[in-house]
Amino acid sequence: MNRSPERFSASRRQPLLTGLLLWVLLVSRAVVALGQTEGQMEKVVITSLNQKTGIQALENGELQVNVSPQDARTFKKRGWVRYGDFGARGDGKTDDIDAIAGTHAFANQQGLPVKADGGATYYIGGKERTAVIRTNTDFGTAAFIIDDTEVQNRNASVFMVSSGLQPFPLKGITSLKRNQEKIDVSLPGPCLVTVTNAAVKHYIRFGLNQNNGAAQTDIFLVDKNGRVDRGAPIIWDFDQITDISALPIDEKPLTITGGRFTTIANRAESKYTYYNRNIAIKRSNVVVDGLEHRITGEGDHGAPYGGFLNIRDCGYVTVRNAVLTGHKTYSTIGAAGKPVSMGTYDLSANRALNVSFINCRQTNDINDRTYWGILGSNYCKNMLYDGCVFSRFDAHMGVANATIRNSTLGHMGINAIGSGTLTVENSTIRGGNLVNLRSDYGSTWQGDFIIRNCVFVPSGGRPASASLIGGSNSGQHDFGYICYMPERILIENLHIDDSSHPANYGGPAIFANMNPQLTDDSFREKFPYVTTREVVLRKVTTASGKPLRVSDNTFMFRNVKVVAEAN
Known part of the structure; x- marks a missing residue:
């Protein structure tokens, strides 16, 4: 990737x-x-x-x-x-x-x-x-x-x-289309292009951390002739553009090796004053190999962290053989006036393409709920976990294409919204769902899921009614875009370890009850949630012996075609 x-x-x-x-x-x-x-x-x-x-x-x-x-x-x-x-x-x-x-x-x-x-x-x-x-x-x-x-x-x-290379504005481009193959520019070489339309708001967040959204944003890769890399396409229609710039990509790799870092944690008030005392990576074509980061001095309060490795506005970054640490979770009063746990990260990626984490792990227990999930990301494309042992994978304001393979994810599992293809293979997932589509951003994924050769341990083995795809969308909130469930889901050779389950357990469901109000034709979605078209099942087994079913909400998913192919 x-x-x-x-x-x-x-x-x-x-x-x-x-x-x-x-x-x-x-x-x-x-x-x-x-x-x-x-x-x-x-x-x-x-x-x-x-x-x-x-x-x-x-x-x-x-x-x-x-x-x-x-x-x-x-x-x-x-x-x-x-x-x-x-x-x-x-x-x-x-x-x-x-x-x-x-x-x-x-x-x-x-x-x-x-x-x-x-x-x-x-x-x-x-x-x-x-x-x-x-x-x-x-x-x-x-x-x-x-x-x-x-x-x-x-x-x-x-x-x-x-980087010694500097971004520069692009002139004459007034609009863009989703999946557009070429932009009319001549460049000195391959560039990352960042585009914004401040007149359109996306990711209008719902819930305890509600907000008014962010300006429509995209980042993509073009060659010197303006041809857009098909692996990281333009994902939005831009009817107008308020800012567009190009950043040349460094052709020569830069390597950072080793290092045993320890952060003595801040003791600030527990509120959203993020600390960014970190290694920030704002250059393309970088390899970080063998770095270790630990944390000491965390008490009963503190401000959150924005990522010890903070990857931003760049592409082709690989972090391998790293040892990182989850931060202690602190709470504050959120935008809705109620207590909320604050996200705090050791890894962060924003407006970054082709970012890989290979053979990385964290020092603390990936199932310990007193520590927050280790990664947060926004506006990224082509993210990879390979051979990682982390508490979670997370995409806040969208990821286009993500792959998790040969990995084990802990109590926060896979949390994502986005587009393209989400591939999970040869991995063990111990979160509340096999994949949780973030409800604060509409539980949206415009594309496909491919799940192969995996083990799902619902809620890390605690008693739970298992569902593979989690999320929530009431159909009453405007997130700034149409919300989708993955159009096609392929699940092949999945074992669900649901041996710890409640007494009234009816067996694992493909989908959680995404909208408990949507039980008949009388319900009206102000902002329709487009459900999955097809689910293909190949060799799905359960520890409980109970068969996989569609959902508690059979009406909502009544039109989903479920194909159970022969093993």
């Missing part, structure tokens, strides 16, 4: 060798690196004075990095730089964020990889400073302690994986 596409103050200067003059003139210029928060720039000035290599942070927030000519020659000959070269102590007590950020600034300027010092423990306090990564980085076995107990800016990422 992930297809890779074809940068000390000093009292005075000292004379330098003539052969170094041109190099010094180049390096002595001020370098401005992307800062930690959107709309804010962080200034890094790099000099090459004939003095000791070091870092100085000024009162205005500017970071000055001096690299002596001799050290510069050594670094370039060696072929990489390390945090210790720029003064990082790595003793677990001294705040090393300035040295870390300065190391990356120099490495970015010179195109050099970065390595952490073996055996070091880097303490990162609450200072507002972001290390911008634009070259391969090996964190190795080094430890990083991120202390969130006193933070200057909760939205300041600790690391930002950034």
Whole structure:
């Protein structure tokens, strides 16, 4: 699914060798690196004075990095730089964020990889400073302690994986159609295109976290001639466009390896003030391999987290062999004025294409309900879990095409709305449903489900009346779009472990009772919910011995064609 596409103050200067003059003139210029928060720039000035290599942070927030000519020659000959070269102590007590950020600034300027010092423990306090990564980085076995107990800016990422390529507006495109094959542009190479129509609202949320929706948004991939990648198509009709831009895709992969990160959790008030003290990935064609993240210091209250790995506005990102941690669930008062559990994440993906998580797991029990589900995503396409052991998969404001294979999902299971094909194969699902279509966004999926070679353990083995497809839609709320159930569902070689069930259990149902009010022709849906056309069953078995049935609500699903093929 992930297809890779074809940068000390000093009292005075000292004379330098003539052969170094041109190099010094180049390096002595001020370098401005992307800062930690959107709309804010962080200034890094790099000099090459004939003095000791070091870092100085000024009162205005500017970071000055001096690299002596001799050290510069050594670094370039060696072929990489390390945090210790720029003064990082790595003793677990001294705040090393300035040295870390300065190391990356120099490495970015010179195109050099970065390595952490073996055996070091880097303490990162609450200072507002972001290390911008634009070259391969090996964190190795080094430890990083991120202390969130006193933070200057909760939205300041600790690391930002950034591209040197910049987005640019697209002119002359005034409308788009769903599944349009080409847009009329000529580009420098493959690009991600993000488009918005602020005049149309989608995802008008229902329930305790109700809201007025978000501007119609899409992100898709085009080649240099404007041809749209069929694997990540345009999914909405845009009658008008208020903003459209293209971001070139980095062709060369950037790799980040290793690292043992520990977050000392914030102790802020439990409300929706998300902390983003994380590794933000805003560059395409990135591989993160072998990273570990743990959490300590969680108490009886705290603000939620927006994802330690936060993947945004990019494509072709692979996270493999990662060990992550679910966050403790805290509650607050939601938009409807009632208590609500706050979503809090160690993984987050927003406006991202072709994102894969391979052979990843979490440190805490995937069935422990005191911890929130580990992933949240919005506006993504082609997401993959392969060989993962996580508490859940989740798509809030839509995913186009998702695959879960060779994986085990815990108490929150699979939660999704979206379009395209949802494929679940060779996996064990321990949620309340095999797939839960999120009711706060209309329980909508415009496309197909394919479920093969899976085991479903309803509610993790607690007594429950099992249903494979869960959700709810009253037909009375406008979500900003037509809501669909998957048009066709193929279920092949599924075992339902419903051995723990209530006394009045009638056997597992294909569909939950999506609308208890819809029991006869007298009910009127203001906003019709389009039900499934066909379900194909091949070799479905149950531990209870009870046969699979359609639903408690036989009227709602009366027109669904169920084909039970021979085993």
